[in-house]
Amino acid sequence: MLEIKDLHKRFGDTVALDGVSLSAAPGEVVGFVGANGAGKTTTMRIAMGVLAADSGQIVYNGAPLGVEQRRRFGYMPSERGLYPKMKTGEQVAYFGELHGMTKAEAKRSAAELLEQLNLTDRMGDFVQDLSLGNQQRVQLAVSLVHDPEVLILDEPFSGLDPIAVDVMGNALRDRAAAGAPVIFSSHQLDLIERLCDSVSIIGNGRIIASGSVDELKAKEVKQLRISVDADEDLTAKFTGTVTRDGDDYLIEDGDDQEALRIAAAAGRVTRFAYDQPTIAEIFREAVTR
Amino acid sequence: MTQNEPSRLRGLLLVAGREIRVRGLSKSNVISLIVTVVIVGVLAALPTLIGGNSEDEKIGLAGDTAPAMQAQLEAMGGFDITMYDSADEAEKAVEDETVDAAVADGSLYSRDGVGNEVEAKIDAAWQAASVQTNLADAGLSDQQIADALTVQPLEWVTLESEGGVGSTLDYFTGLIISIIMFMMLMTPVQYIAMGVVEEKSSRIVEILLTSLKPWQLLGGKVIGLGVISLVNLVAMVAVGLGVSAATGMLDDLPAGTASAAVSTIGWWLIAFALFGTLAGGVGSLVSRQEESGSVLTPLIMSLTLSYLGAIFLLNAPTSTFAEVLSIVPPFSGIAMPTRMAITDVPAWQIGLSGVLLALAAAGALALGSQLYKRSVLYTGSRMKISEALRRAA
Known part of the structure; x- marks a missing residue:
C-alpha cells in the first residue's frame, strides 16, 4: 500500500500543493488527473524523492518510504531523458543495475523488454540515432527493466504510438495483477477510464474528487434513460421531470420502478438504465465546481 | 533480485563504470590516446633519431x-x-x-x-x-x-643553499611535469562539467536520482573520469619510458625521474579531487551545454594561471614568488611538483603545501557536492552560486 499523505509544497509565493493525499492499494491502478499546473508532477516527484515536500509524508506498507524501497519503484518522469550517446541495450541494462539487479539479470531483462517493444535490432545503436517514438519506447523499457514493485508514471502515454500504448497499458495491468500499486497521470481520459480502478482529480494543489471509478460515476449519476417501442407519447404519464432525447425519455427525480411498469405496459422496453457520466465529464464537472 | 548488497558503493562504482565505458572507450578518446602516445613515442625517440651516431x-x-x-x-x-x-x-x-x-x-x-x-x-x-x-x-x-x-671526482659545493636549476634535463623534466599536470587536469575537468550538463539537459538526472544519491552520481563521475585520465597518463609514461629504454636513452635520465613521476601522480590526485568536484558543482548550475563555458571560466582561469605560474617558476625556482605559488592552493597543485622536479624544496614546504591543497580539496568536495545537490534538479536559466547555496537541498 502506497500512501501519499497531506503534502504541502510552495515554490516561492506559489502554492503548488495544498494538502494532497492519495493512495494506491496493492493491485490497484490509480489514475491521476488534473489540468496543467494542477500539481500532478510535483506530487509524483515528491513521491519519488527527487523533490522534498514542505510537509507531509510518503508511507509505504505502513512505514515512511526509504531510499532502498524506492529503488524498487519504477518511475517515468514527465520530462523524458536518456543518455543520447549510449547504446540502447547497454542503457536499459545500466538502469536495471542501478536499481539493484545483477549485471546478468539486468542484461536479460533489458533484452526481453526491448524484444517486446520491437527494438531488438536497435540494441547496438546509440539512443540519439533512434526516432523519437522509439526513444519513447526505450524510456518505457528503462522504467520497467527492474520489474518494479510500485509504478509511478508521469504521463506515460504521451507521445506513444498505438503499439506502445498497448504495451504500456498491458504492463500497467500486469504489474497491478502481480500486486503492485500503480499510479499514473494522463490527459487521455479514455485511457484512464479503461485502465484505472480508481481516479484522483487534482485542481490547484488540492484533491477535488477521488474514489473508485464506479463510485465516482454513481455520485455523478444524472438521469434515467428509457427507450420504448410504443406509438403513444408517454411524457405525461411518467412522474418527475421528463425530457426527450431523440426517441428516449430522460427522467429525473422520478420513481424508477413505476416508470418501468408504465413503459412495459406501453410497449417493448429496449433500454432502461441510468446515464453514467464519462470520466471526462466528471473531470470537467469537478474542475469547474 | 538481490537487495542486501552494499548498494552505496555499488552505485558509485556503477556510475564510474559507465563513464569509463562510454567516455573512455569512445572513439574520440581512443583516437586521441593513440595520437598522444605516438607523439610521446616520437618525442622520446627524437634524440636518437637526430643524433644518429649509434654507429661506432x-x-x-x-x-x-x-x-x-x-x-x-x-x-x-x-x-x-x-x-x-x-x-x-x-x-x-x-x-x-x-x-x-x-x-x-x-x-x-x-x-x-x-x-x-x-x-x-x-x-x-x-x-x-x-x-x-x-x-x-x-x-x-x-x-x-x-x-x-686514480683521481677522486670533484665534490660539488653550492653556496646558494637552495640552488638554482640543476641541469637542462631537470628543467625539461619540470616543464614536462607542468604540461602533463595542466593537460591531465584541464581535460577531465571539462568532461565532468559537460557530463553533468548532459544529464541535466536531457533530464535523465531525474530518473538517476530515484536510485542514486547526488554524491554517488557526482563522485562516480569524478572517479570515472579520473581513472580514464590516469590510464592515459600511465600509457604515455609507459610508452615514453619504453621507447627511451629501447633506444638506450633511459640511462641518461636523471636519477630522480621515477620518484618525481610517482609524487606527481600524488599531487595530481589531490588537485584533481579539487578541480573535478568543483567542475561538477558549477556544471550543475546551468541547464544547457552552451552555458557551461561561462560557469567553468573561473576554474579554467585558475588552472591556466597555475600552469603559467609553473612555467615562470621554472626559471626562478628559489624566488619568493615560486615559494608562495607552490604553497598556496589551488596553484600549488601544478607549481609544487614542477618546483620539486627542478630544485630541492624544504620538507616543511612540501608538507604545508600538501596539507593546504588537501584541505582545499576537502572544501571543494563539500562545496561542489552541495552546489550539485541543490541545483542539479533545477532547470531554467543559470543559477547563481549564492542562490544555489540558499536553496534547501
Whole structure:
C-alpha cells in the first residue's frame, strides 16, 4: 500500500500543493488527473524523492518510504531523458543495475523488454540515432527493466504510438495483477477510464474528487434513460421531470420502478438504465465546481 | 533480485563504470590516446633519431702509444678500433675511408676533421695514454701507474643553499611535469562539467536520482573520469619510458625521474579531487551545454594561471614568488611538483603545501557536492552560486 499523505509544497509565493493525499492499494491502478499546473508532477516527484515536500509524508506498507524501497519503484518522469550517446541495450541494462539487479539479470531483462517493444535490432545503436517514438519506447523499457514493485508514471502515454500504448497499458495491468500499486497521470481520459480502478482529480494543489471509478460515476449519476417501442407519447404519464432525447425519455427525480411498469405496459422496453457520466465529464464537472 | 548488497558503493562504482565505458572507450578518446602516445613515442625517440651516431666511430691506431690508446678508447666505448703497424698504413686507411680517423705518432689523421664529441674523447684518451706511456718510460710499475692515475671526482659545493636549476634535463623534466599536470587536469575537468550538463539537459538526472544519491552520481563521475585520465597518463609514461629504454636513452635520465613521476601522480590526485568536484558543482548550475563555458571560466582561469605560474617558476625556482605559488592552493597543485622536479624544496614546504591543497580539496568536495545537490534538479536559466547555496537541498 502506497500512501501519499497531506503534502504541502510552495515554490516561492506559489502554492503548488495544498494538502494532497492519495493512495494506491496493492493491485490497484490509480489514475491521476488534473489540468496543467494542477500539481500532478510535483506530487509524483515528491513521491519519488527527487523533490522534498514542505510537509507531509510518503508511507509505504505502513512505514515512511526509504531510499532502498524506492529503488524498487519504477518511475517515468514527465520530462523524458536518456543518455543520447549510449547504446540502447547497454542503457536499459545500466538502469536495471542501478536499481539493484545483477549485471546478468539486468542484461536479460533489458533484452526481453526491448524484444517486446520491437527494438531488438536497435540494441547496438546509440539512443540519439533512434526516432523519437522509439526513444519513447526505450524510456518505457528503462522504467520497467527492474520489474518494479510500485509504478509511478508521469504521463506515460504521451507521445506513444498505438503499439506502445498497448504495451504500456498491458504492463500497467500486469504489474497491478502481480500486486503492485500503480499510479499514473494522463490527459487521455479514455485511457484512464479503461485502465484505472480508481481516479484522483487534482485542481490547484488540492484533491477535488477521488474514489473508485464506479463510485465516482454513481455520485455523478444524472438521469434515467428509457427507450420504448410504443406509438403513444408517454411524457405525461411518467412522474418527475421528463425530457426527450431523440426517441428516449430522460427522467429525473422520478420513481424508477413505476416508470418501468408504465413503459412495459406501453410497449417493448429496449433500454432502461441510468446515464453514467464519462470520466471526462466528471473531470470537467469537478474542475469547474 | 538481490537487495542486501552494499548498494552505496555499488552505485558509485556503477556510475564510474559507465563513464569509463562510454567516455573512455569512445572513439574520440581512443583516437586521441593513440595520437598522444605516438607523439610521446616520437618525442622520446627524437634524440636518437637526430643524433644518429649509434654507429661506432672507426678509429685506426699505430705507434708506441697505440696499446694505451686502445685501452682508453675501449673503456669509453663507442669506438671500433683497428691496429696498424705503421703511421703510413694508418694514414692510408683514413684515405681509403676504411677508418674515420687515425692516431699515430702524436698525430690525428682525418679526411676533414672529426666531430666535437669524438675529438674531445680522443683528446682525453691521448692525454691519459701519453701520461701512462711517459710514466712507464720513467720506470714505474703498472700498479704505481694505476694508483697515480686514480683521481677522486670533484665534490660539488653550492653556496646558494637552495640552488638554482640543476641541469637542462631537470628543467625539461619540470616543464614536462607542468604540461602533463595542466593537460591531465584541464581535460577531465571539462568532461565532468559537460557530463553533468548532459544529464541535466536531457533530464535523465531525474530518473538517476530515484536510485542514486547526488554524491554517488557526482563522485562516480569524478572517479570515472579520473581513472580514464590516469590510464592515459600511465600509457604515455609507459610508452615514453619504453621507447627511451629501447633506444638506450633511459640511462641518461636523471636519477630522480621515477620518484618525481610517482609524487606527481600524488599531487595530481589531490588537485584533481579539487578541480573535478568543483567542475561538477558549477556544471550543475546551468541547464544547457552552451552555458557551461561561462560557469567553468573561473576554474579554467585558475588552472591556466597555475600552469603559467609553473612555467615562470621554472626559471626562478628559489624566488619568493615560486615559494608562495607552490604553497598556496589551488596553484600549488601544478607549481609544487614542477618546483620539486627542478630544485630541492624544504620538507616543511612540501608538507604545508600538501596539507593546504588537501584541505582545499576537502572544501571543494563539500562545496561542489552541495552546489550539485541543490541545483542539479533545477532547470531554467543559470543559477547563481549564492542562490544555489540558499536553496534547501
